[in-house]
Amino acid sequence: MSAAGAWARGAALSIGFVFLYAPIVILTVMSFNASRLVSVWGGFSTKWYVALLENEQLLHSAKISLAAALVSATIATLLGLFAAIALARFGGFRTRMLFFGALHAPLVLPEVVLGLALLSCFVALGVGRGFVTLVIGHVTLTMCFTTVAILAALRDFDRTLEEAAMDLGATPPEAFVRVALPQIAPAIVTAYLLAFTLSLDDLVIASFATGPGATTLPMRIYSQVRLGVSPQINAVSTLLLALVAVALGLAAAVSWWRAGRNSSVKIATPAPDEAS
Amino acid sequence: MNSPLLSIENVSKKFGAVVALENVSLHVGAGEFFALLGPSGCGKTTLMRCIAGFESPDSGTIALNGVDLSGVPPFRRPVNMMFQSYALFPHFDVFENIAFGLRRKGETKDAIDARVNELLAMIQLSNYGRRRIEELSGGQKQRVALARALAPRPKMLLLDEPLGALDRKLREETQFQLKEIQRLTQTSFVIVTHDQDEALALADRIAVMRAGRVEQVAGPMEIYDRPATRFVAGFVGETNFIEGRLERNLARNPGAALITEFGRIPCDPGDIAEGAQATLSVRPERIGVAREGEGIVGIVENFVFRGETTLLRVRVAENVVLRAAAGHGERHAIGEAVRLSFPSNAGALHAEEPLG
Amino acid sequence: MSGRRRLSLGERLLLAIPYLWIAAFFLAPMLLVAKISVSQSVLARPPYRPIFEFSDGPSAIWDKMQALTLDSYRALFSDTLYVESYLSSLAIAAVSTLIALIVAYPFALAIARAPERLRPLFIGLAVAPFWTSFLIRVYAWIALLKDEGLINNALMALGVISAPLQMYATPGAVIVGIVYSYLPFMLLPIYAALERQDPSLREAAADLGASPAQTFLRLTWPLSREGVVAGSLLMFIPAVGEFVVPDLLGDSETLMIGRILWNDFFSNHDWPTASAAAVALVVLLMVPLLLWERARLKEEEGAR
Numbered sequence: 001m002s003a004a005g006a007w008a009r010g011a012a013l014s015i016g017f018v019f020l021y022a023p024i025v026i027l028t029v030m031s032f033n034a035s036r037l038v039s040v041w042g043g044f045s046t047k048w049y050v051a052l053l054e055n056e057q058l059l060h061s062a063k064i065s066l067a068a069a070l071v072s073a074t075i076a077t078l079l080g081l082f083a084a085i086a087l088a089r090f091g092g093f094r095t096r097m098l099f100f101g102a103l104h105a106p107l108v109l110p111e112v113v114l115g116l117a118l119l120s121c122f123v124a125l126g127v128g129r130g131f132v133t134l135v136i137g138h139v140t141l142t143m144c145f146t147t148v149a150i151l152a153a154l155r156d157f158d159r160t161l162e163e164a165a166m167d168l169g170a171t172p173p174e175a176f177v178r179v180a181l182p183q184i185a186p187a188i189v190t191a192y193l194l195a196f197t198l199s200l201d202d203l204v205i206a207s208f209a210t211g212p213g214a215t216t217l218p219m220r221i222y223s224q225v226r227l228g229v230s231p232q233i234n235a236v237s238t239l240l241l242a243l244v245a246v247a248l249g250l251a252a253a254v255s256w257w258r259a260g261r262n263s264s265v266k267i268a269t270p271a272p273d274e275a276s
Numbered sequence: 277m278n279s280p281l282l283s284i285e286n287v288s289k290k291f292g293a294v295v296a297l298e299n300v301s302l303h304v305g306a307g308e309f310f311a312l313l314g315p316s317g318c319g320k321t322t323l324m325r326c327i328a329g330f331e332s333p334d335s336g337t338i339a340l341n342g343v344d345l346s347g348v349p350p351f352r353r354p355v356n357m358m359f360q361s362y363a364l365f366p367h368f369d370v371f372e373n374i375a376f377g378l379r380r381k382g383e384t385k386d387a388i389d390a391r392v393n394e395l396l397a398m399i400q401l402s403n404y405g406r407r408r409i410e411e412l413s414g415g416q417k418q419r420v421a422l423a424r425a426l427a428p429r430p431k432m433l434l435l436d437e438p439l440g441a442l443d444r445k446l447r448e449e450t451q452f453q454l455k456e457i458q459r460l461t462q463t464s465f466v467i468v469t470h471d472q473d474e475a476l477a478l479a480d481r482i483a484v485m486r487a488g489r490v491e492q493v494a495g496p497m498e499i500y501d502r503p504a505t506r507f508v509a510g511f512v513g514e515t516n517f518i519e520g521r522l523e524r525n526l527a528r529n530p531g532a533a534l535i536t537e538f539g540r541i542p543c544d545p546g547d548i549a550e551g552a553q554a555t556l557s558v559r560p561e562r563i564g565v566a567r568e569g570e571g572i573v574g575i576v577e578n579f580v581f582r583g584e585t586t587l588l589r590v591r592v593a594e595n596v597v598l599r600a601a602a603g604h605g606e607r608h609a610i611g612e613a614v615r616l617s618f619p620s621n622a623g624a625l626h627a628e629e630p631l632g
Numbered sequence: 633m634s635g636r637r638r639l640s641l642g643e644r645l646l647l648a649i650p651y652l653w654i655a656a657f658f659l660a661p662m663l664l665v666a667k668i669s670v671s672q673s674v675l676a677r678p679p680y681r682p683i684f685e686f687s688d689g690p691s692a693i694w695d696k697m698q699a700l701t702l703d704s705y706r707a708l709f710s711d712t713l714y715v716e717s718y719l720s721s722l723a724i725a726a727v728s729t730l731i732a733l734i735v736a737y738p739f740a741l742a743i744a745r746a747p748e749r750l751r752p753l754f755i756g757l758a759v760a761p762f763w764t765s766f767l768i769r770v771y772a773w774i775a776l777l778k779d780e781g782l783i784n785n786a787l788m789a790l791g792v793i794s795a796p797l798q799m800y801a802t803p804g805a806v807i808v809g810i811v812y813s814y815l816p817f818m819l820l821p822i823y824a825a826l827e828r829q830d831p832s833l834r835e836a837a838a839d840l841g842a843s844p845a846q847t848f849l850r851l852t853w854p855l856s857r858e859g860v861v862a863g864s865l866l867m868f869i870p871a872v873g874e875f876v877v878p879d880l881l882g883d884s885e886t887l888m889i890g891r892i893l894w895n896d897f898f899s900n901h902d903w904p905t906a907s908a909a910a911v912a913l914v915v916l917l918m919v920p921l922l923l924w925e926r927a928r929l930k931e932e933e934g935a936r
Contacts, residue, residue, distance in 0.1 A: 005844065009742040013754070016739035020761050020815065023772035026782060030775060039785050083650035090639060090647060092929065099647075102654045108917050110873020112890045113910045116897050117661035120668055120907070140657045143650070163330055164363035166350045168428060169380030173642065175351075182367040201765045204875055208897075218767050225771050225880060229778070237768040244764045252756060 024241060031234035048235040058220055058236065065200055065217040068131065072138035073195035079139065080146025080191055085176075087147070088154040106144040114141060115208030122209070129211030137209030138202060142195035149194060153187030154180070197244070279342065281306040281464050282327065282432060287336030289322055289488075296322040297333065298488040304432070309458050309465045311479035313472060315511065319488040320468045324434050327466070328357045340431060351380070356430035360437040362421035364409045370396070370420050371405035377428035395423040398457065415446050422454075426461060435467040439474055451477050472512045476500065484508045500559075506626040509557035516563065516598050518556040518623070522548050530620045537593040538572055542620040553628040560587060562622035563600035565608070571617030574598065576608050590616060662914070669704050669907035704908035714909055717887035724803060724878075724888060725871035728810040729818070729864050735811060736818040736863065741852075744826035755823060762816040770809050770880050777805050777881065801883035809877040814870065818863040825859025826852070869917055889913060 031049075035042025052058060083103055087096075106114055118137050122129055157180055165175035203218040210216060221237070224230045280303035289297040297319045304310045312320040325331040327338060329350035338345045345353060356377065364373050374395055378388045396402045399419035404412070412420065418438065425433055438454065439447045455478060458465045469475050475482045476496045483493045484507075492504035503509035506517070520534035524545055532545030534556050541556065548554050565588070574592035585601040588608060592598055600616050602608055639647065708714045743754045761769060776782050777800040784796040799805055829852065837847040875890035882888070889909065896906035 005745075008738075009745055012738035012742035013746070016735070016742070017757065019735065019812070020758060023769065023776055023812070024761060024764070026775060027768070027772040037780070039780050039782070079650040079653055082646050083654075086643075086647040086650070090643060093639065093647070097926070098659075099651055099654070102658050103650070105658065105914075108869045109914060110870065110875070110890050110893075110917075112873060112875050112893045113665075113913060114658075116893060116906065116910060117665045118657065119897065120664050120903065121657075121661035124664055136657055139653070143653070147650075158361070158363070160359050160361055160363040161365060163350070164357070164359055164424075165365070165376065166330075167328055167353075167355075167357045168377030168424070169351045170376075171349075171351055174380070179365055197763055201767065203767050204894075218765065221767055221771070222876075225767070225774070229771075229775050233771065237765070237771065240768060241764050245760075248756075248760050248763060 027234055028238045028241065030229075031231065031238040033231070033234075036231055048231040049239075051232055052235050052239075055232065057215075058217070058232075061215050061217045061220045064131065064134075064214050068134050068138055068206075068214075068216065069196045069199040072135045072142060072199045073192050075135070076139045076143040076146045076195040077188060077192045079143045080150050080195075081188065083143070083147045084150035084154050087151055103144055103147050106141055107148065111141070111202075111204035115205045118205070119208040129209065131210070131214040134206060134210040134214050134216070137205040138195075138199040141202065141205050142198045145194050145198060146191035149191040150184060150187050153184040157183055193247075280304060281308075281341060282466075283339050283342075284323070284327075285337050285339075287323070287326060287333040287338060289319075289326065289331065289333050295488045297326070300336070300485075300488070300490055302483055302490060302493065304464055304466060306431075306464055307462050309455070309478060309480045310467070311475035311482045312466065312468045312485060313475040313482050313512070314470065314485035316470055317487075318485040320470075320485050321436065323485075324357070324436060324466065324468045327432075328355055328434055329353045354431045355434060356425040356428060356432075357434040358421050358425040358436065358438055360440055362417050362441075364417060364421055364424070366409050368409070369405065370401065370407050370409065370412070373409065373420060374424045374427050376424065381428060391427060395427055398460070399423045414441060414443075415450065418442060418450065419453075422457065426457075426463065430463065432464040432466060435465060437469055437471075438467055439471070440469075447474075454478060476512070484511060486511075501624075503557060503624050503626075506555055506557065509624060509626070514560055514599065515557045516560060518558065518596075518598070520554065520556070522550060522552050522554045522625075524550045534625070536596075538574075538596060541572075543623055543625055544621060546625050548625060548627050555626045555628065556623040557626065558618055558623040560599040561585065561601040563598060563616050563618045565600065565602050565606060566615040566617035568615070571615035572598070573613065573615055576610055576612045576614055578610060579608055588614070590614060592616070665907045666911050668903050669905075669911050670701060671904050672701055672703070704904040705912075707905050708908050708912060711905075713887070713892065714889075714905075717889045717892045718912075720803075720887045721872050721874075721889045724806055724810070724886075725868050725874075728807045728814070728871055729868045731807065732811045732815055732818045732867055733860065733864060736815055736822055737860075740819050740822040740826055740859075744823055744829075751827070755820075758819055759816050766813055767876060769813050770877055773805070773809055773812065773881060774800065777808070800881065801886075803882065803886050805881040806878045806886050806888070809881040810871050810874060813877065814867045817866040817870075821859040821862035821866065822856060823859070825856040829855050872917070873913060 032044050032046065033040075033042055034045035034047065083099075086093075087100060087103075090096075115137070118133070118140065119129075122133055127133060161179050161183070162172075162175045165179045166172060170178060201218060202216075203222050206216045206219055207222075210219075217236075221233055224233050282302075282304040284300060284302040287297055287300045288295075300319070300323060312323060314320045322331060326333050327345075329345065329348060332346065340354065365376065368376070371392055374392045375388050378391055383391075392405070393402070396405055399422065401416060401419060401423075404416070404420075409417065409420070418441070422435075422438070425435075435454075439450055442450060451474065454465075465478075467475070467478060476499070479496060481493060481495055482499050484491045484499065486507050492499060492508045494502075494504075499508065499512055503512060503515075509515050510517070518534065518536060518541060520536035520541065522532060522545060523535050523540075524532045530542055530544050532543060534541045534543055534554060543556055572592050574590035576588055577591050577597065578589040579602075580587045582601075584604055586606065586608070588600045588602055590598050590600055598616060608614065739758070743751060743758065746754055774781070778784070779796040779798065779800065781800065783799065784793075787793045788796065833851060833855075834847055837851050838844075842850065873890045874888060875894055878886050878888040878891050879894075882891075893906050893909055896902045896909070
């Protein structure tokens with residue numbers, strides 16, 4: 001390929017990655033800035049991180065967010081699995097369109113609309129808002145993502161494997177659990193992680209669905225951020241970014257290791273084949 | 277075969293408006309190697325899936341050992357299937373794949389170990405039990421799939437295009453293995469294939485299918501030598517179709533002849549009426565080059581050396597080219613005039629069909 | 633597979649669980665919003681007049697039916713605030729989508745043409761920010777765009793400008809924020825479409841005398857159109873209702889419907905009008921999705 005083409009590709013890659021990562025890198029650097037001002041480098045300091053540890057409100061909100069993410073991701077993954085099975089396997093049952101539409105709606109629906117619908121419902125029912133309503137909101141928001149992720153894997157899954165299992169004497173539920181489920185397990189893990197991240201990150205639904213006792217971390221960050229750049233928020237953000245970076249790094253390492261193991265095995269055994 | 281193992285009676289199946297099976301009746305005996313042969317879309321795969329229990333016929337019955345199978349789900353049928361894609365479970369190793377059916381039957385650990393090892397030995401993969409599926413070659417996967425399907429000792433094994441995914445060289449080798457394994461296990465094998473060579477080589481009996489119907493059920497030799505319909509003649513092996521009008525003449529032997537553009541061809545009349553349009557199907561290897569003074573006159577257009585014989589393309593009329601086999605050592609040139617002849621019982625006569 | 637069949641008890645149960653959840657916490661609340669949108673606004677909590685109650689007799693229901701009102705919908709069209717914010721939401725989303733396409737396409741192309749073993753790394757790096765907090769990613773731009781922010785400082789230090797440019801709290805900042813935070817939605821489908829293309833097609837085109845530019849225009853671009861359409865829809869639809877970006881990066885003049893809804897609910901307590909606006913938005917965004925699913929189902933049945 002031509003040198004100009006290679007140069008253009010290099011430029012496109014550089015511009016793309018700088019655009020994606022520059023704001024994040026700058027934010028991270030700022031969190032170690034001793035100065036309160038963005039434009040002044042006051043020297044390296046971890047004082048904002050120390051201040052975080054004393055910020056009881058923020059720590060409490062972080063715990064709430066983590067708990068809500070754990071619980072809602074678990075429920076949303078289970079519901080998503082059930083919904084995906086129904087959509088992939090049950091054919092055109094009555095009201096399938098309604099079910100499908102309602103399941104996918106939160107994907108395209110502005111979060112504000114879902115939030116205000118939930119809020120009006122809780123108010124109309126006279127339900128006190130708090131941790132439970134927060135989890136309900138997050139499950140409703142994230143189960144469409146889990147459904148889509150698992151549904152895609154189920155549609156890709158080769159059903160003859162399940163037929164083979166049934167042919168060998170496995171009942172349909174047994175065939176699903178022993179053969180299909182292990183095959184779609186990566187998609188289920190992805191779905192869980194997606195739901196977990198979305199819940200941890202969500203501001204809009206939480207603002208509508210939660211009550212005074214259960215203010216989430218994004219809500220705290222948001223109320224601070226509206227007032228402008230805050231060094232403590234830089235520090236929180238950096239910690240959250242680091243958490244995600246470590247998780248993604250681990251996931252990448254695991255998949256790389258597995259891919260490497262497979263290919264090395266293949267090289268080690270150059271088909272000692274057809275020894276007949 | 278006084279009581280067949282599998283009896284299929286008047287089975288029909290439609291998918292929407294598409295007729296997949298139309299009034300199919302077949303019988304397969306115990307220990308028989310049976311082939312369902314036909315082009316893609318002829319219904320052979322649907323019939324196999326009906327036997328396995330993945331589809332249910334709209335009408336008709338399928339019975340095994342006299343027990344009606346309708347309503348019996350696949351996992352309760354004593355029939356196992358080897359899938360075209362093999363459908364090996366990628367998250368299990370070779371051993372666990374073969375053991376899968378045995379574990380479902382709840383057999384003891386020792387019994388499972390013994391049976392799996394026996395099968396591994398049979399397919400010559402004794403040391404491969406702990407290999408992962410993706411580490412196997414295509415031929416090894418094929419053998420594991422076969423062993424897995426045989427492990428629960430089914431009364432009947434269904435094989436969907438068992439050699440379809442293998443390359444040519446491996447195929448012949450595997451044909452012998454398959455026959456050997458069938459002989460050893462004394463299990464009824466029903467294979468589905470679109471490959472006539474495979475069916476002819478493997479099966480004791482063949483059912484040729486076309487558009488949801490069975491055209492002929494017979495042994496390989498009879499299918500080849502006495503095809504029941506023009507379709508069977510054309511689908512199985514190479515053939516020449518000679519069109520003409522039947523003229524019965526009781527005075528002569530064989531008692532009839534086909535009147536064609538290039539002369540009178542003596543043939544066996546069968547049950548075709550005097551004066552009817554008919555087609556005679558003759559295999560190229562049955563047509564030879566005759567001595568001077570007899571046979572059909574034609575001009576050699578082309579020839580292909582095939583080792584034992586040389587295949588000639590001989591134009592015998594303006595629109596008719598016959599393929600014939602010249603014996604070893606005979607030499608012919610393009611443009612040469614030759615005379616072709618074949619015994620009067622070499623062909624099979626078919627009445628004209630409404631649709632070719 | 634896709635034909636209608638009787639479901640077993642277990643299958644019904646399996647379907648019922650997510651179905652009930654979605655009915656209770658999505659369909660019912662949405663119906664409630666629809667109901668509020670035809671109620672009259674009152675100064676109370678909840679700030680709308682209820683329509684029906686379980687204790688109502690038939691005559692009471694009839695009376696209340698009379699009180700149903702389309703006032704909120706009328707208000708939607710007469711109040712320029714709503715009309716303008718719909719229009720400006722659509723405009724901002726459209727411009728953002730276009731810019732994202734211009735940014736994402738060369739990026740996706742460069743990744744798709746990178747050596748095969750580097751591609752997973754590149755696409756992984758490009759999507760990784762998507763896993764981090766949306767709020768934080770938007771927030772990060774404040775430090776860049778502010779009057780005394782890094783971009784202005786850098787430009788002034790280089791002598792390009794003498795006074796800070798007003799970038800923060802403008803529609804431009806909102807667009808940058810949306811492009812930045814939704815870029816993966818655009819990038820992934822385009823990358824998938826480009827990566828699928830058989831490289832020998834380009835070689836064939838070059839072999840037949842097409843210049844690189846012609847090859848791109850006649851081959852690469854048309855074959856990637858499906859990815860472009862998918863990416864644009866995936867980005868445009870959520871961008872229309874975006875709340876966080878305009879709230880953090882825009883000024884009070886940047887009208888976006890998500891923000892108006894938020895304010896109506898939390899500050900103005902005009903629930904009926906906000907509900908009417910929400911209903912209008914839902915109808916607008918749901919129609920294409922349902923049509924798409926219907927077409928897909930038909931295709932699936934046709935393929936059988």
